[in-house]
Amino acid sequence: MRVPVLLSSLAVVAILGEGCVSNKKFGQLQSSYNELQNQNRALDGKYQASQRELSGATTRVQSLEEQIAAQRNNLVALQAALDKCLNSTSQGNVNISKLVDEINASNKYIQHLVNTKNTSDSLNLVLTNNLTRSLSREEMQDVDVQVLKGVVYISLSDKMLYKSGSYEISSTAGATLAKIAKIIKDYKDYDVLIEGNTDNVPISKTNIRNNWDLSALRASSVVQSLQNDYAVDPKRLTAGGRGEYNPVASNADDAGKTRNRRTQIIITPKLDQFMELIDKAPDADDQPPVVSPQQPAGNQP
Structure with missing residues (x-):
């Protein structure tokens, strides 16, 4: 940018060197020189400003290139994470599929158990109805019938069966025993266990x-x-x-002792005999009313 100014100065010197010039001519040349100096300073300022802008732009370009490189690295890492x-x-989908299969299999097995239990409960109800349909409502208060896994438990209260503190059968027990005997004889191939039970109160009899x-x-x-x-x-x-060693209730109160003083008639049918009971199920009209067994307070043995 300073070369034209230098050439102009040399031209002026050359002219001056050739001879004297008029004051007017010299003034014009001086004005031209000053103007050129001003232009040179302005151009130099623009040049410095351009250099600064170029330096800033270079710095920004470098920063952008670094950011681009970082973003490319992030993209590679994200792609790797996505693939993983x-x-x-x-x-996980494979594991979930296996888990669903296991849950479905478990549900089928649970349903099988429920169906089996319902069938067992139905057979037990049939057997209970066959065994108790001849008993009256009053007799059912002293007789508790349960069926557990095909085994019939008929529990008779001591108050109904025996004289107080005795093992002799009372006269009032005859009607109920007759009906139970008929049940036993109807299923003549069944084994029958008669099991006596007491409470924990010691007996004091000479015999x-x-x-x-x-x-x-x-x-x-x-x-x-x-x-x-x-x-x-x-x-x-x-x-x-x-x-006293097979209690069904606590001996801490009279109600529990009354329940424990009982005689159980345990009837165990064979499997084929048990299945035959399905065909002998009573009609709905023949079924006895549902009565909750109540054990009245009895005398001590």
Whole structure:
């Protein structure tokens, strides 16, 4: 930018060197020189400003290039993470599919168990109805019938069966025993266990040593009554006593003791006999009313 100014100065010097010039001419040349100096300073300022702008632009370009490089690295990392996530999702879908299959299999098995239980409950209800339909509402208050896994448990209260503190059958027990004997005889191939049970109150009788004796003697009395009075085949009968050691309730109060003083008639049918009961199920009109067993307070043995 300073070359034209230098040439102009040399031209002026050359002219001056050739000879004297007029004042007017010199003034014009001086004005031209000053103007050129001003232009030179202006151009120099623009040049410096352009240099600064170029330096700033270069810095910005470098920064942008660094940002682009960083973003490219991020893109590579994100792509790698995406690929890994897709692989994990694919494996997760496989695991979820297996879990769903296992849940479906479990649901089918649970439904199978529910259906089996419903069938078992239905068979138990049929058997219970067949065994209890001849008992009256009053008799059902002293008789509790349960069917567990095909085994029939008929529990008779001591108040209904025996005289107080005795193993002798009372006169009021005859009607109920007759009906139970008929049930037993109707299913003549079933095994029958008569089991005596007491509460934990010690017995004080000269001819009975303890509750073991009392429970066994009471069971033996029922067995002999079924055999002698109702012609039940003795080969099917077994008498047993469990004393106070098979309670169904707490002996802490009278209600619990009353429940524990009982004689159980346990009937165990064979599987084919049990299935035959389905065909002998009573009609809905023949089924007895549902009565919650109530155990009245009884005397101590």
